Amino acid sequence: MQNPRECALDVLIKVDKKEELSHIAISNVLEKYQFSEKRDRAFFTRLVEGTLERQITIDYVADQFSKTKIRKCKPLIRALLRMGIYQILYMDQVPDSAACNEAVKLAKKRGFSRLSGFVNGVLRNISRKKDEIQYPSREKNLETYLSVAYSIPEWIIKFFQKTYDNETVEKIIASYLEERKTTLCCLISKGGKEAVRKELEAEGVTVEDGSLIENAVQISDYDFLYRLKAFREGSCYVQDESSMLCAKLASVQKEQFVMDLCSAPGGKSLYVADQLKGSGRVLSRDLTEYKTDLIEDNIDRVGFTNMESEVFDARVLDEEHIEAADVVIADVPCSGLGIMGKKNDIKYHISEEGMKDLVKLQREILANAVQYVKHGGTLIYSTCTINPAENEENFRWILDHFDFEAVDITKELPKDLKIETAQEGFIQLLPGIHPCDGFFIGKLRRK
Known part of the structure; x- marks a missing residue:
């Protein structure tokens, strides 16, 4: 692997410019350098993921020590400062001098010699005055304190507070920073x-x-x-256990036909295909060839013959499959608030307006999904978010507008998982509260 810091710099610039999602950019680099030193690959991964994860905190610190606010810096200088500050504040095994020196070298190498002194000055100042950094007061403004402490946009904290008490909110956002196996x-x-x-x-x-x-x-x-x-x-x-539980609650039986409408990379389809024990048929669809390629990679690797992938836009009604499926899984595109610990850039891209647009898209997909279910068949509605408008409200919208009934899933849940709403047909899993991603799962039966 070439200089892991330089690889990290390139990824951070791409993500900052919204040219690529972080998990895809990281994966591409790791695949390219899969036979490099394990130590270099691990350093690169932690540096990118950690810098993105702590970006709000890092920017708050940078602005205390730089006359030029970090948002006003050139993209390369901004990325260098962020990864330098991350090493100084959060990577004890890296000497502060190395974090500073390597940032200066990269600034010069990339044609920013005249700004290398600025980078050096800011980083060394932070290194010397770590103990003097001023953070927001919890007592004076809880939301600002939580935002900086856990590196979460303040509007997301306020959004969560509409549904959950402050203790639950803090557990949720703290979980995003936990190391994940x-x-x-x-x-x-x-x-x-x-x-x-x-x-x-x-x-x-x-x-x-x-x-x-x-x-x-x-x-x-x-x-x-x-x-x-x-x-x-x-x-x-x-596959996260929340997604496994979603597929498990489909309760598929031998020889059934299952449609998974927004399937990539195909985890839930694989789970139900496995449960079918070689029988039946699982049709896994997604919007683009890139996404169905991910599904195909999994099918090829596991060798299932009762599962196939297909490029198909879930917003378009497929008349060939009306009332054809025993089980339909609609794990729709969503805001992803339940998986921000795994995909760090979600929190910087999502907005309240964007979430409202997603609800419209979700209902467009659901209006088709309900038509594919046989009478007596099952619809599983799920998302990886914790936004009531995308979850419970959509679930109730199905009940209000289509000939479906909620299925009590209390007895189908793992014995250690007690959620009151299960008898109403749905559960909301919360990161930091439950041992998995944030995930909504609802089960309905067509009358």
Whole structure:
């Protein structure tokens, strides 16, 4: 791998200019340098993810020590300052002098010699005066304090406060900063959890049981997923337990036809295809070839023959499949407020206006989704957000406008998961409260 700091700089500039989403940009670099030193790859990943994760806090600190506000700096200088400050404040293993010196070198290398002194001055000043940094007062303004402390836009905190008390809000936003292990779903048809555990542990991977789903494991102490035999040979795939629970609640039976309308990368489709034990048919759709390629990669790797992918716009009614499906899964595009800990740039891109537009899109998709369900069949509605307008309100909209009834899912939930609204047919999982992503799942039956 070339200089991991320089790779991080390039990714941060792309993300800042909204040219690429962070998880895609990071993944592309890791794939390109998959055979480089593990230490360099880990440093690069943490530097990019950490800088984005703490960006609001970093900018708040930078503005105390720079005469030019960080938002007014040139993109390259802004990225250099942010990653330099991240190393100084959050990476104890990196000497402050190295963070400063490497930033100056990169400024010069990229043609900004005349601004290298500015970069050096700001970073060294912060390094010397770490203990003098002034943060907002919790007592004077809770929302501003939480925004800077947990690096979350203040409007999102106020938005959460409309639904949850301050203690719950703080638990949710604190969870976004927690280190996450990788969660895998172990395929029953490929030997199940114990077979996967045995293979992973033989390669030195640390494996722990999941919290909600029987065939889930959490792994750590590994370098690159495609180097793991169990993953490479299709015995497991990456999926959060909230998404597994969504697929589990579909309660598929042998020989059924399942439509997954917004499927990429195909996790829920894989789960139900596995439950069907080679029978039935799972049709996994998404909007673009890029997305269906992700689904195809998973199908090819696991080798399922009862699952297929197709490019299809869920906003368009497919008359061929009206009343054809036993189960329809509509995990629609959403604001992603439940997964901001995994996709750090969501919090910088989403807006309240944008969320209102998403509700319109979701209802456009749902108006078609309900038509694909056979009478007596099941509709699963889900999102990875914690916005009531996108979740409960859409669920109730289906009940009010179409011939569906809510299904009591109380007895279908994992025994340790007690959520009162389950008897009304839906649950809202919250990061920091439940051991998974923030996720909404509703189950309905067509009359």
